[in-house]
Amino acid sequence: MLAALLLVLLAAAGCTGGDGSGFESRSSSPPGTGADAKVLAVKIDNVAPARPQTGLERADIVYVEQVEAGLSRLLAVYSSDVPPVIGPVRSARETDLELLRQFDRPVLAFSGAQSRLLPAIDRAPLDAVPPSAAPRAYFRGAERPAPHNLYLRPERIPYSASGTEAVEALGLRFGPAPPGGSAEDSRTVRFPSARTTFTWSAERERWLVAMDGSPARTSEGEPLGAATVIVQDVTVRPSAFGDRSGNNTPFTETVGSGTAHVLRDGKAYEARWARTAADADTRFSTADGERIDLAEGPLWIVYAAR
Numbered sequence: 001m002l003a004a005l006l007l008v009l010l011a012a013a014g015c016t017g018g019d020g021s022g023f024e025s026r027s028s029s030p031p032g033t034g035a036d037a038k039v040l041a042v043k044i045d046n047v048a049p050a051r052p053q054t055g056l057e058r059a060d061i062v063y064v065e066q067v068e069a070g071l072s073r074l075l076a077v078y079s080s081d082v083p084p085v086i087g088p089v090r091s092a093r094e095t096d097l098e099l100l101r102q103f104d105r106p107v108l109a110f111s112g113a114q115s116r117l118l119p120a121i122d123r124a125p126l127d128a129v130p131p132s133a134a135p136r137a138y139f140r141g142a143e144r145p146a147p148h149n150l151y152l153r154p155e156r157i158p159y160s161a162s163g164t165e166a167v168e169a170l171g172l173r174f175g176p177a178p179p180g181g182s183a184e185d186s187r188t189v190r191f192p193s194a195r196t197t198f199t200w201s202a203e204r205e206r207w208l209v210a211m212d213g214s215p216a217r218t219s220e221g222e223p224l225g226a227a228t229v230i231v232q233d234v235t236v237r238p239s240a241f242g243d244r245s246g247n248n249t250p251f252t253e254t255v256g257s258g259t260a261h262v263l264r265d266g267k268a269y270e271a272r273w274a275r276t277a278a279d280a281d282t283r284f285s286t287a288d289g290e291r292i293d294l295a296e297g298p299l300w301i302v303y304a305a306r
Helices: 002-014 094-102 118-123 166-170
Strands: 040-044 061-066 072-078 107-109 127-129 138-140 150-152 186-191 194-201 206-211 228-242 248-253 256-264 267-275 283-285 299-305
Touching: 040 094, 061 094, 061 166, 061 248, 094 118, 094 248, 186 228, 186 299, 228 267
Parallel strands: 040 107, 061 299, 107 127, 228 299
Antiparallel strands: 040 072, 061 072, 138 150, 186 194, 194 206, 228 248, 228 256, 256 267, 267 283
């Protein structure tokens, strides 16, 4: 337990520059034309002191990624509905830049980034909105210590909800389940120092989320759930970046192909995923090559190291 606690503390310090400010470094880039963007992506903290998160239940898509020290971090994507407050907001990673190429120039809200990564963020086809670009949009909550207390007010950044589901930007759609599948009560995805569990609730028609063994809840105390969960098997490799504690930042390869499992309606479906280029959509299909549609509601995608 002491070792696990130390990992959390080291990761928290390393991902923020160790000064508790919540910023690794500040981007000087001004906000772009985000008002025309189809989606808003927000990088969200996911260690125990950051829970429960605010506004996560209203995301169209939630990505679960591996970061330093084997911990997890979330990238929440909003389009159809944007809450008044989202957070806690944390720093961006190289993985986010490739992942977000699937969307048409999204807005990315994040607390900062490692100084060597900032030029790549500036070159990426997205509108970066860290606190330095929109200081009035961010605030510190008094109930938690830094860096787990930085929140975003989306109404104060150049973005307006499109009213359409973010999954449509990925070429996905809601529809009936494919034939077959196997009954599934629960599925756990493990990172070296984190785990995410999805348990089917027929009453709520949702896969209820648990983080590191504890039920995930909204800031109002309601269970957090997903209508569809995709466990996507990917390559997770070391990158050229690291934190100040000496932990390497893993890079998750989201371009390529591989296996996946789609969880919906209390069943698991074996699937294949393919993304031919960084600016291409990710296609999820059955073994027969048929597209797999989603259950109506939030989509969670977990990147599992293969």
